Amino acid sequence: MKKRIGCFLFVLVLLTDSLPAALEFNLIPSVQSGPVGIEITFSGTLKNTSSTDDLFLNDLQFSLNGAATTALVPNGSVFFANVPGILLPNETYSGPIFAVTVKSSPAQADYTGSVTIRGGVDIFALTDLLSTNFQSSSDVPIVTIGGNHLQMQFHRTNGASDIVYVVEGCSDLMSGQWSSVLTRGHDGMWTVNQSGASVLESGSGDLVLVTATDSVPVTDPDTSQPTAKRFLRLRMIR
Secondary structure, eight states: OHHHHHHHHHHHHHHHHTOOOOEEEEESSSEEEEOTTOEEEEEEEEEEOOSSOOEEEEEEEEEEOTTHHHHEEEETHHHHHHSOSEEOTTOEEEEEEEEEEEOOOSSSEEEEEEEEEEEESSTTOOEEEEEEEEEEEEOOOEEEEETTEEEEEEEEETTOTTOEEEEEEESOTTTTOOEEEEEEOTTSOEEEOSTTOEEEEEOOSSEEEEEEEEEEESBOTTTOOBOSOOEEEEEEEO
């Protein structure tokens, strides 16, 4: 009788260790952009869909595609600093998951990859639980002339409500006297800081194309004289 009980308990332990714990993983948003050298944080939700088992989240692995292998610097410390090590049955985590920095990019470019959450039934498990794709785009503003005004084009991340966008202009780089031309605040609304300036947004999804038109004409409409100098820049403030 003792041998049978021991065998039964051994089989029960094996079955318990192999019970799967399901993970639901979403990035919100999964596509983001930012200037070169600035770290971009990806947030999202992680949910343990099991109603009976704890789910251990022990590691995060990156897989980068093509040019992203040399252009992106992944930061997994965000995962360990924010994501809980254990999700209880039906528990959900929402918040920062990882970050990446575009370390070099000659122009506007899109870099893609995926992240895999690893874990399982205990603190030592390193099973690949679930992967999801992401895109990090370098956003180098492009300045052209349209309608007798300088126009700056750049991408705005639709889901990043914590960023303030400020288009600034000046006529003398040596003076360093930049002034705000257009501002998009935390409320999501654009403010025209200088009369004659305008802004247009186009596209849908996670990235929106912004066309900011300067207030100063390239050629004076009254005298037909060209503006001596005019410069635009974009500041992004968190």
